[in-house]
Amino acid sequence: MARPVSHNTKVKMVEIPEGYSSEGFFATSFDKVIGLARKNSIWPLPFATSCCGIEFMATAASHYDLARFGSERMAFTPRQCDLLMVMGTIAKKMGPVLRQVYLQMAEPRWVIAVGACASSGGVFDTYSVLQGIDQIIPVDVYVPGCPPRPEAILDGFMRIQDLVGQESMRRRHSQRYQDLMNEYGIQ
Amino acid sequence: MTNFEESFGVLSFAAPAALNLKVMQFLYDDEELQFRFLTDLTAVHYPHQVDAELAVVYHLYNFREKVRLRFKVFVPVAAPQVFTATKLFESANWMERESYDFFGVEFVGHPNLKRILNVDEMTYFPMRKEFPLEDQSRIDKDDEMFGR
Numbered sequence: 111m112a113r114p115v116s117h118n119t120k121v122k123m124v125e126i127p128e129g130y131s132s133e134g135f136f137a138t139s140f141d142k143v144i145g146l147a148r149k150n151s152i153w154p155l156p157f158a159t160s161c162c163g164i165e166f167m168a169t170a171a172s173h174y175d176l177a178r179f180g181s182e183r184m185a186f187t188p189r190q191c192d193l194l195m196v197m198g199t200i201a202k203k204m205g206p207v208l209r210q211v212y213l214q215m216a217e218p219r220w221v222i223a224v225g226a227c228a229s230s231g232g233v234f235d236t237y238s239v240l241q242g243i244d245q246i247i248p249v250d251v252y253v254p255g256c257p258p259r260p261e262a263i264l265d266g267f268m269r270i271q272d273l274v275g276q277e278s279m280r281r282r283h284s285q286r287y288q289d290l291m292n293e294y295g296i297q
Numbered sequence: 298m299t300n301f302e303e304s305f306g307v308l309s310f311a312a313p314a315a316l317n318l319k320v321m322q323f324l325y326d327d328e329e330l331q332f333r334f335l336t337d338l339t340a341v342h343y344p345h346q347v348d349a350e351l352a353v354v355y356h357l358y359n360f361r362e363k364v365r366l367r368f369k370v371f372v373p374v375a376a377p378q379v380f381t382a383t384k385l386f387e388s389a390n391w392m393e394r395e396s397y398d399f400f401g402v403e404f405v406g407h408p409n410l411k412r413i414l415n416v417d418e419m420t421y422f423p424m425r426k427e428f429p430l431e432d433q434s435r436i437d438k439d440d441e442m443f444g445r
Binding site for chain 2: 202203237
């Protein structure tokens with residue numbers, strides 16, 4: 111008789127990174143191991159201000175299930191988060207608040223701009239709306255759409271995962287990164 | 298008092314800017330009129346009316362008789378000083394700050410006349426009709442990436 115509980119047999123495991131192995135040891139580089147660990151347990155900080163935030167809620171709920179990517183743990187304190195997800199219109203008055211949230215995040219940190227408003231101001235081509243959050247903080251991935259479907263948000267999220275997984279351990283100490291931060295007036 | 302008219306079922310007239318408080322005080326105190334509630338206070342910019350570009354509009358209400366009244370004062374945009382109504386109506390405080398924020402009307406005697414909705418660093422009055430719809434001089438737009 112079939113058991114009443116069926117187990118998921120199609121569990122997909124993360125692939126073992128490139129390296130040397132033999133009996134009793136496996137050697138690979140720190141970059142790959144740490145990248146692997148980071149990309150599969152990103153803690154997002156949802157900064158949701160409008161309709162894109164609603165789409166994100168659908169993304170995080172059971173049907174689209176952001177938890178499949180190791181990100182079920184939303185945190186609302188920037189100090190514990192790796193990924194700032196900006197979803198929605200950012201008014202100029204909200205700009206300093208968003209910047210403060212970004213500054214409170216510890217390195218390494220990533221930013222995703224979800225939707226037309228966060229990316230470029232969208233339809234709000236007006237005096238009170240910030241014309242894209244990249245005016246005040248650096249952005250890693252832009253998700254187009256008004257608002258984007260959950261699939262698009264997941265696609266953007268997977269691109270963030272690619273960036274996280276491939277990032278060199280030295281990137282955040284590089285002169286180029288320092289220059290990028292200086293461009294935004296951060297240190 | 299000039300320009301009496303009735304639009305949208307509300308009597309409307311214009312008063313000299315220097316007399317706005319006297320008019321309001323009279324409408325408040327008079328036993329028959331009793332306009333003792335300030336429904337709304339806002340400003341309008343008429344860029345083509347020379348020396349009377351800015352209008353401040355007061356909407357008054359008589360609760361007992363359910364009668365509304367609207368009156369306007371006009372000031373030049375170069376010297377936009379109007380006496381504050383906050384001594385008569387406390388509710389004018391918020392609305393005068395808003396009118397200052399968006400139109401730059403200076404309410405003489407207002408206890409705290411600073412921006413209320415826009416960022417403090419803003420150097421212009423956004424609701425004045427002096428900006429082209431597609432402003433090519435704006436520096437906060439990023440056309441390079443988004444091709445507007």
